Amino acid sequence: MxxxxxxxxxxxxxxxxxxxxxxxxxxxxxxxxxxxxxxxxxxxxxxxxxxxxxxLKRGNQTDRTYRLTRLNDLEPGVPQRFTIIDQRVDAWTKYPPGPIGSVWLSKSKDGAVTAFSSTCPHLGCVIDYVAGDEEYFCPCHAATFQPDGAMVSGPQPRGMDELKTTIETIRGDQWVKVEYQKFETGIAEKYPIG
Amino acid sequence: MLPQKAQQWIDERTGYKNFLHAIFLLNFPTQRRSRWQFLWGGALVLMMLVEMVTGALLMTVYSPSEASAWGSVHYIETQVDLGWFVRGLHHYTAHMMIVAIIVHIFLVIISAGYRKPKEFIYWTSLLIGGVIIGLTITGNPLPWDQKGYWSYQIETGIAGTMPVIGSTLRSLVVGGSEFGNLTLTRLYTIHVIVLPVIALLLFTFHMALIRRERLRTAKIREAADDPEIDFQLDEDDPVKDEITQPYWPYQTTRTLVLTLILMGIIIIQLIVYPALKNQHVSVGHDGWEADLPASEIKLEAPADSYIPYVARPEWFVRFLFELRHLVPKELEVLVTAVLPGVILAVLFLVPFYEKVFGEKWGQRLAIFVYVGGLLIISGISWYGIQMERNAPDYALKRSQEIAYAARASWLASKNGVPPEGPDSLLRNDPKSMGPLIFARHCGICHTWNGHDGTGQYIMELKDGKRVKATPRASDLAGFATTKWLTEFLMNPRSPKFFGHVGAMKGGDAILNGDMNDWADSYVGPEGILTKDDIEAVAALVAREANHRDFKPLSEETVKRGVSVFSGIDFKDKSGKVVDFYGYCAQCHAMKAGDPEEEGGGAAPDFNGYGSEKWLTDFIRKPGAERFYGDKNIMPSFEESKLSKHDLNLLVKWMRGEWQRPEQEK
Known part of the structure; x- marks a missing residue:
C-alpha cells in the first residue's frame, strides 16, 4: 500500500x-x-x-586424357570397350589406381576413330554393344543407339556422349588418346558434370 | 517481421505469443532487477546453441570409423572452407562451457540459489554440468588421433576400475574389450544423440522449475509503472500484476554481451592457441624435426598403439589421473571410483548443509567446499602438468609426438589418406618407422648418434643404479657416407666402430683383426697414407651407397681412391709412384676400385656397399660368404624376425630416403 x-x-x-x-x-x-x-x-x-x-566442390573433375590403344589394334567397324584406369580421390581418401569408367572406341573403314562414353545418358547404366544387331544397347531400360551414337529407341533423352579423341605417334606407333569426361544424365543437353 | 495484423491473426489461432514467452522467458519477470551475475545460465544456453549448429555442420563431413575418422577431420581442417574455424569453435566452446558451468554453479551457491524451494533447480544444473563434461569426454576421441585415443584409454580405464559395474560399463562404452570401429560408432552415438537428448530434457526440466519458482516469488512491482508492456497476457494470468523487469530486453542484452565476450575469447583462443600450445618445447630433438610449423599442426598423429604417445587426459579429469599415480595400487579404486562419488555427493548435498549448520554457516560451508575443492583440483592438475613438463625426457617425447603429428598431416595433404586408413601413412613411412624398428632390433647392440634411433638410451642396472648401457657394436648414423668411412679408416678401434665388439664372443677377431692391423700399419703419422688418400678411398666406397646427398666425385679423387683400393699407380706424399701393400682389394671386392679384378674375398664385399640391396642382404645374413663369413658375430634377421616390410623401411631410413617437403619445391 x-x-x-x-x-x-x-x-x-x-x-x-x-x-x-x-x-x-x-x-x-x-x-x-x-x-x-x-x-x-x-x-x-x-x-x-x-x-x-x-x-560441394567435391567431385569436380579435371579433364584428363588417357592413352588407350594402338590405332592398328582396332578392328575397323567393330566397337571395342576400354576401361579407364586412374586414381580416384574421394574427399579425404585417395584410392590406388582402379577402374573409374569405360569408353567405346570404334574405327571406321577410313581410319577415323570415334569414342563414346559407355555411360548411358538416360540414368547412367553401362551401355553394351550387340555385335549381331550392330547396335549399342543399354540393358537397364532398353535404350538402343546406332553405331554412330544416335538414338534408335528407348527412354534416353539424347544420343551417346562422344568424347574427344586424338592420335599421337609414339616411337613410330599411332596411339589413340581419349579425353574422358562425365556428363549429366537424364537431360537432353550434353552438359559436363562439375 | 510479420505485420501486426498477421501476427494477431496467427496468435488468435495458435497462442504462439504466450507459448514463445513461456518457452523463451521473453516476458519473464526477473526476480529483481536484471543483474550481471545472472547471465551465465543464458550464456550457457547460447553456447549450447553454438555447439548444436557447429556440431551439425561437422556431422556433415565427419565419418566415425577407424579408417576414416582421422582423415575426415584432417579434411575438415585443411580442405573445407572455414572448417578449421567451425571445428575450433565447436572444440573451444565446449571447454568454455565447462568454465561457464563452474562459474554458474558458484554464483548459484553465493546467491543461495539452492535454498528451498529451489533444490531441484540446483540439482538439475549440476546434472547439466555432468552431461557437458560427458559431451567433452566423448567428443575429444572422435578425431581418433593419438591424443584422443590415449586420453580415452585412460578415461575408460578409470571407469573400468569402478567396483562391480566397472568392467561392464567399460565394455559397454568401448564396444568390446578393445578399441576399434565399434568404439567410435558408440562414442559418436553417445556424443551426438544420447547426451544431447539428455541435456535437452534436463534443460527443459530446469527451465520449467525456474519458471515455476519465479512466478511464485516475483513480488516486486518496480515496473508496475512501466508504460509499455508489449505483450498480451490473459486477464487472470497471475503474472499480470507481478511484472518487474521483463527478461527481454533487459536481461537478453546483458546475456548477449557476456556470450559475445566469451565467444571473442574462444575465437582468439582457436586462432592463437594451436601456434602457442607447443611453445614450451623446443621441437626437433635428436632428429625429430617436424615437417610443418607448429601452428599448422591441427591434429595429433592418427591413433596407433604402435607409435609412442604419452597419454594425457583432458584438463578437467587430469586431477584423477594424477592422484591415481600418487596412491598405492591397492587404493586406486578410492581415487578413481570413490573420490568422484564423494565429490558428487558433496555437491549434491549442498542444500542440506543449512539444515545442519543453519543458513549462514551452511552457505559459508558450501562456498568453502566449492572454492576449496576447485583450488585443490586445479592445484593437483597444475602440479601434474608441471611435473610432466619438467621430466628429463619430456622435450624429447613431445618433439617426437609433434614430429609424428606433423609428418602424418603433411603426408595426408601430399598423398591423400589411403583407403586402409590413416595409420598406414606413418606405418609405411621410413622417416617415422625407421627409428622405432632400429630401436627394437638394432639398438640392443648398435647405436645411432649415440642413442637407440629414437633419442632414447638403452638403460641397464649397474651397482643398483640405472645407467646408460654400453653399446656392443658400431654407431650406424651416417653409415657408408664418406665421413663415416673416413673416421672408421682413421681409427677402427674407436668406440664408435669396433671399440666395443671385443666384449662379445668372437668379437676379438674383429677388434684386433686385419682391419686394425691395417690401420696400425698404414694410417697415422708414420703411415704411408695421407688424410687425402683416406678420404678419397672412403669417397670411392661411399659412391657405391649413392646416398641422396652424395655429390659426384672429381676424376682426381676417383683416380686417387682407385690407387689406394687396388695399389696400382699409388703415389706417396711426395707424389712418387711407390709400391703399396695395404691396398683394399686384397681382402675386399669392389669392381669400381679394382681394375685388375683381384676380387678380394676375405672381408665384406663392397660392390654396392651401403646400397638398399647390400644392406638388405647384409641384415638378412651377415654371416654370408660375401660379408663376414666365419668371423660374423651379428645375428641374422630372417623374415620371421624382421618382416620384409620393416626391413625395407629400416634400410630406407638408414639411407635417409623418404619423402621430404623440400623436394616438392
Whole structure:
C-alpha cells in the first residue's frame, strides 16, 4: 500500500518524465539486443555457409586424357570397350589406381576413330554393344543407339556422349588418346558434370 | 517481421505469443532487477546453441570409423572452407562451457540459489554440468588421433576400475574389450544423440522449475509503472500484476554481451592457441624435426598403439589421473571410483548443509567446499602438468609426438589418406618407422648418434643404479657416407666402430683383426697414407651407397681412391709412384676400385656397399660368404624376425630416403 501512496505523491510532470526515460531505455536495450543478436548469428552463419558450400566442390573433375590403344589394334567397324584406369580421390581418401569408367572406341573403314562414353545418358547404366544387331544397347531400360551414337529407341533423352579423341605417334606407333569426361544424365543437353 | 495484423491473426489461432514467452522467458519477470551475475545460465544456453549448429555442420563431413575418422577431420581442417574455424569453435566452446558451468554453479551457491524451494533447480544444473563434461569426454576421441585415443584409454580405464559395474560399463562404452570401429560408432552415438537428448530434457526440466519458482516469488512491482508492456497476457494470468523487469530486453542484452565476450575469447583462443600450445618445447630433438610449423599442426598423429604417445587426459579429469599415480595400487579404486562419488555427493548435498549448520554457516560451508575443492583440483592438475613438463625426457617425447603429428598431416595433404586408413601413412613411412624398428632390433647392440634411433638410451642396472648401457657394436648414423668411412679408416678401434665388439664372443677377431692391423700399419703419422688418400678411398666406397646427398666425385679423387683400393699407380706424399701393400682389394671386392679384378674375398664385399640391396642382404645374413663369413658375430634377421616390410623401411631410413617437403619445391 505504501508504494501506491508514494505513487500518488509523484506529480504529473515527473511521472511522465520517468515514463519517457523508461521507454527510451527499453527501446535502446531492444536495439542492443537485435544488434548483438545479429552479431551472434553472423558468427555462426558465415562459417556455416562457407562450410556447407565448400564441400560441394567435391567431385569436380579435371579433364584428363588417357592413352588407350594402338590405332592398328582396332578392328575397323567393330566397337571395342576400354576401361579407364586412374586414381580416384574421394574427399579425404585417395584410392590406388582402379577402374573409374569405360569408353567405346570404334574405327571406321577410313581410319577415323570415334569414342563414346559407355555411360548411358538416360540414368547412367553401362551401355553394351550387340555385335549381331550392330547396335549399342543399354540393358537397364532398353535404350538402343546406332553405331554412330544416335538414338534408335528407348527412354534416353539424347544420343551417346562422344568424347574427344586424338592420335599421337609414339616411337613410330599411332596411339589413340581419349579425353574422358562425365556428363549429366537424364537431360537432353550434353552438359559436363562439375 | 510479420505485420501486426498477421501476427494477431496467427496468435488468435495458435497462442504462439504466450507459448514463445513461456518457452523463451521473453516476458519473464526477473526476480529483481536484471543483474550481471545472472547471465551465465543464458550464456550457457547460447553456447549450447553454438555447439548444436557447429556440431551439425561437422556431422556433415565427419565419418566415425577407424579408417576414416582421422582423415575426415584432417579434411575438415585443411580442405573445407572455414572448417578449421567451425571445428575450433565447436572444440573451444565446449571447454568454455565447462568454465561457464563452474562459474554458474558458484554464483548459484553465493546467491543461495539452492535454498528451498529451489533444490531441484540446483540439482538439475549440476546434472547439466555432468552431461557437458560427458559431451567433452566423448567428443575429444572422435578425431581418433593419438591424443584422443590415449586420453580415452585412460578415461575408460578409470571407469573400468569402478567396483562391480566397472568392467561392464567399460565394455559397454568401448564396444568390446578393445578399441576399434565399434568404439567410435558408440562414442559418436553417445556424443551426438544420447547426451544431447539428455541435456535437452534436463534443460527443459530446469527451465520449467525456474519458471515455476519465479512466478511464485516475483513480488516486486518496480515496473508496475512501466508504460509499455508489449505483450498480451490473459486477464487472470497471475503474472499480470507481478511484472518487474521483463527478461527481454533487459536481461537478453546483458546475456548477449557476456556470450559475445566469451565467444571473442574462444575465437582468439582457436586462432592463437594451436601456434602457442607447443611453445614450451623446443621441437626437433635428436632428429625429430617436424615437417610443418607448429601452428599448422591441427591434429595429433592418427591413433596407433604402435607409435609412442604419452597419454594425457583432458584438463578437467587430469586431477584423477594424477592422484591415481600418487596412491598405492591397492587404493586406486578410492581415487578413481570413490573420490568422484564423494565429490558428487558433496555437491549434491549442498542444500542440506543449512539444515545442519543453519543458513549462514551452511552457505559459508558450501562456498568453502566449492572454492576449496576447485583450488585443490586445479592445484593437483597444475602440479601434474608441471611435473610432466619438467621430466628429463619430456622435450624429447613431445618433439617426437609433434614430429609424428606433423609428418602424418603433411603426408595426408601430399598423398591423400589411403583407403586402409590413416595409420598406414606413418606405418609405411621410413622417416617415422625407421627409428622405432632400429630401436627394437638394432639398438640392443648398435647405436645411432649415440642413442637407440629414437633419442632414447638403452638403460641397464649397474651397482643398483640405472645407467646408460654400453653399446656392443658400431654407431650406424651416417653409415657408408664418406665421413663415416673416413673416421672408421682413421681409427677402427674407436668406440664408435669396433671399440666395443671385443666384449662379445668372437668379437676379438674383429677388434684386433686385419682391419686394425691395417690401420696400425698404414694410417697415422708414420703411415704411408695421407688424410687425402683416406678420404678419397672412403669417397670411392661411399659412391657405391649413392646416398641422396652424395655429390659426384672429381676424376682426381676417383683416380686417387682407385690407387689406394687396388695399389696400382699409388703415389706417396711426395707424389712418387711407390709400391703399396695395404691396398683394399686384397681382402675386399669392389669392381669400381679394382681394375685388375683381384676380387678380394676375405672381408665384406663392397660392390654396392651401403646400397638398399647390400644392406638388405647384409641384415638378412651377415654371416654370408660375401660379408663376414666365419668371423660374423651379428645375428641374422630372417623374415620371421624382421618382416620384409620393416626391413625395407629400416634400410630406407638408414639411407635417409623418404619423402621430404623440400623436394616438392
Amino acid at each position: 505504501q508504494s501506491v501512496h508514494s505513487g500518488l505523491l509523484i506529480d504529473h510532470c515527473r511521472f511522465s518524465d520517468l515514463k519517457v526515460l523508461t521507454m527510451r531505455r527499453r527501446k535502446f536495450l531492444k536495439h542492443c539486443t537485435s544488434i548483438l543478436g545479429s552479431l551472434y548469428a553472423t558468427i555462426l552463419a558465415v562459417p556455416a555457409l562457407g562450410f556447407l558450400f565448400s564441400t
